[in-house]
Amino acid sequence: MKTIEQKIEQCRKWQKAARERAIARQREKLADPVWRESQYQKMRDTIDRRIAKQKERPPASKTRKSAVKIKSRGLKGRTPTAEERRIANALGALPCIAC
Template identity: 45%
Template sequence: MKTEQEKLQCHFAKQREYQARAIARQRAKQADPEWRAEQYEKQRERQIKSAERAKNKPIKCRGLKGRTPTATERRMMDKIGSLPCIACYVHGVTNENATIHHINGRTADGAHAYVLSLCDCHHQHAAPAAVRAVYPWLVPVHADGTCGGKAEFETLNGTQEHLYALCLEMIS
């Protein structure tokens, strides 16, 4: 009767033989020119199918992001972005914490050329009611619930085109 160690040695020897035979079969197959030509053709077919699928695949929409600004537009945006909030400035308040607002949205042609520097309360988020009671002109251009919106913003702060002209005066 074989001991446990002899059984293990026999098992490992069989595994090594099996692996050696498998490697020999693999090398023989890979050395066969017909098999290699067949594999090359399969790979070419997969590449062609992949290229056809990519060609027929619709271009992914960028959604609300719009295109990337050009270098000239980026410089203009940087200059206007360094200004204080233009809507606060019109009312005699200097608010340095401002972000860029695209007047015509980010997806329209030339959209990155027409931007304003607006604080958060003039851009997107309405100021608390207590603050708006003191500063009634502090409404966002993008409506926040029932507060703000383009019409109300322009009534209280001037048109966006007028504010843009002020921005251009300030950067020149």
């Protein structure tokens, strides 16, 4: 009968061995020139497909500038009430202080 500690140790050994095998497989794959060339070819094919798809698409229409730029509207906030509008109009109608 194995104790719990022995089972845990055995499991850790298996995990370590599996990890080392996976790393070794990955290193082999990365070192293989045929695999690397196939990856480069896949990347080139993907780029070519994107370019071809982009050429098929009609050019985007130019957007027209609006008459009033959004930034020139000041702090938009809420719409003023009738009372506030009346006061603002009265302030605007006052003569210039410097005059």
